[in-house]
Amino acid sequence: MNINMTIIGQAIWFALFVFFCMKFVWPPISRALEERKQKIAEGLSAADRAERDLELAQEKATANLKEAKEKAAEIIDQANRRANQIVDEAKEAARTEGERLVAKAQSEIDQEVNQAREQLRKEVAALALSGAEKVLGGEVNQDAHKQMLEQLAAEL
Amino acid sequence: MAGSSPGEYIKHHLGNLTYGELPAGYVRECHGHAETLSETTWTFACNGTEAKDMGFMAFHVDSLAWSGGLGIIMCLLFWLGARKATAGVPTGFMNFIETIIEFIDTQVRDSFHGKSKLVAPLSLVIFCWVFLMNLMDLIPVDFIPQTFTWIMTTFFGWTAHEAYFKIVPSTDPNITLSMSFSVMLLVIFFTIKAKGVGGFIGTLALHPFEASNPVVKCLLIPVNLLLETIGLLAKPVSLGLRLFGNMYAGEFVFILLAAMMGTWQFIGAWPWAVFHILVITLQAFIFMVLTIVYLSMAVEDH
Numbered sequence: 001m002n003i004n005m006t007i008i009g010q011a012i013w014f015a016l017f018v019f020f021c022m023k024f025v026w027p028p029i030s031r032a033l034e035e036r037k038q039k040i041a042e043g044l045s046a047a048d049r050a051e052r053d054l055e056l057a058q059e060k061a062t063a064n065l066k067e068a069k070e071k072a073a074e075i076i077d078q079a080n081r082r083a084n085q086i087v088d089e090a091k092e093a094a095r096t097e098g099e100r101l102v103a104k105a106q107s108e109i110d111q112e113v114n115q116a117r118e119q120l121r122k123e124v125a126a127l128a129l130s131g132a133e134k135v136l137g138g139e140v141n142q143d144a145h146k147q148m149l150e151q152l153a154a155e156l
Numbered sequence: 157m158a159g160s161s162p163g164e165y166i167k168h169h170l171g172n173l174t175y176g177e178l179p180a181g182y183v184r185e186c187h188g189h190a191e192t193l194s195e196t197t198w199t200f201a202c203n204g205t206e207a208k209d210m211g212f213m214a215f216h217v218d219s220l221a222w223s224g225g226l227g228i229i230m231c232l233l234f235w236l237g238a239r240k241a242t243a244g245v246p247t248g249f250m251n252f253i254e255t256i257i258e259f260i261d262t263q264v265r266d267s268f269h270g271k272s273k274l275v276a277p278l279s280l281v282i283f284c285w286v287f288l289m290n291l292m293d294l295i296p297v298d299f300i301p302q303t304f305t306w307i308m309t310t311f312f313g314w315t316a317h318e319a320y321f322k323i324v325p326s327t328d329p330n331i332t333l334s335m336s337f338s339v340m341l342l343v344i345f346f347t348i349k350a351k352g353v354g355g356f357i358g359t360l361a362l363h364p365f366e367a368s369n370p371v372v373k374c375l376l377i378p379v380n381l382l383l384e385t386i387g388l389l390a391k392p393v394s395l396g397l398r399l400f401g402n403m404y405a406g407e408f409v410f411i412l413l414a415a416m417m418g419t420w421q422f423i424g425a426w427p428w429a430v431f432h433i434l435v436i437t438l439q440a441f442i443f444m445v446l447t448i449v450y451l452s453m454a455v456e457d458h
Contacts, residue, residue: 002207004213004214004216004330006172007330010223011335013220013223013224016227018274020235022273022277025238028241029234029237
């Protein structure tokens with residue numbers, strides 16, 4: 001247990017190691033730890049921000065959905081109304097068309113009837129004339145009695 | 157320990173491998189024959205008397221080699237850690253390094269309130285290095301010294317009892333006192349840096365007895381100087397001797413057990429080693445904390 005120059009040797013070792021750690025060990029490691037601390041803090045605040053963003057986005061999405069639903073309901077309503085209207089219009093058109101067709105048919109029928117009646121009348125006049133001729137022995141002057149015959153035919 | 161008494165065995169285990177200067181005309185008895193030195197010689201001491209006669213001009217080669225080697229291992233480990241240090245996710249080895257660094261950092265931040273780039277790495281070196289030096293205590297006492305003795309006797313022609321070898325540097329007061337006095341020099345340096353040379357002398361001369369009367373003040377200066385100088389020196393002496401004493405006592409128990417029980421030493425040595433794990437960590441921690449406290453006292457005003 002002699003005190004000797006070992007003391008100086010050890011002091012040199014000590015100084016060397018402290019110097020080494022001060023230059024090459026402590027600064028990079030503590031810098032890395034500091035950076036990591038910062039990174040974690042940033043990460044946490046980013047997570048907070050993201051959470052808030054998510055909440056906002058969800059609110060917005062809900063609002064959008066609601067609006068879309070309303071709009072869809074409105075559109076369906078409108079479409080229904082329009083459909084009803086179209087059906088009504090179609091019914092109306094069909095009815096008018098039908099009436100028109102009926103009227104047309106009626107007028108055609110009337111016309112036919114008139115024609116037939118005219119023809120009948122003529123045939124009756126001719127028949128009556130020929131009958132009268134036969135009765136009177138051909139003494140009827142067609143020109144002289146024409147007016148009378150026509151009058152007769154009109155009365156039929 | 158073959159063929160030697162327990163007393164000799166213990167004595168042998170407490171001696172350091174000493175390389176030093178022997179004066180001309182010194183009569184030494186080495187390698188079994190007497191010899192008178194014709195001129196001043198640097199050589200290995202072959203017994204305790206020679207080591208003592210070398211005086212101050214001697215080195216404890218074993219202490220210096222082990223402390224230096226352990227220090228280099230420590231620096232390399234931390235250097236590897238420093239090279240791999242990133243802000244990303246740390247892996248196993250980095251976790252270990254960072255745990256130590258953060259532990260030291262917390263201690264320094266808690267106790268030292270000044271700004272210094274030196275204190276934290278200094279504390280790191282003290283804690284880890286002293287811990288590693290103390291850790292050598294847990295290696296069975298004869299394991300490495302016997303290997304050394306075998307190498308020296310087989311290849312270099314030494315006799316077995318000349319081959320002193322202590323592997324626990326912190327059981328050498330030179331080592332511990334060297335570190336504690338280095339700390340004291342730093343304390344003085346920090347004081348002068350923080351308060352100036354006048355401030356440093358003031359802390360020595362004007363405390364603990366203060367007076368507003370200038371005459372009384374001057375009368376008190378010698379008393380204050382005496383007390384404060386003792387106080388200043390007591391810090392490193394107690395710091396160094398505390399570590400030395402604890403480690404020496406622990407080592408001594410191991411040596412006693414080995415001397416008494418031989419091969420069966422592990423029956424006693426194993427529980428003592430388990431207990432000693434606590435002691436070596438605690439002593440390294442105390443040395444570091446006291447260093448931080450002394451340095452923070454140096455920069456703070458009271």
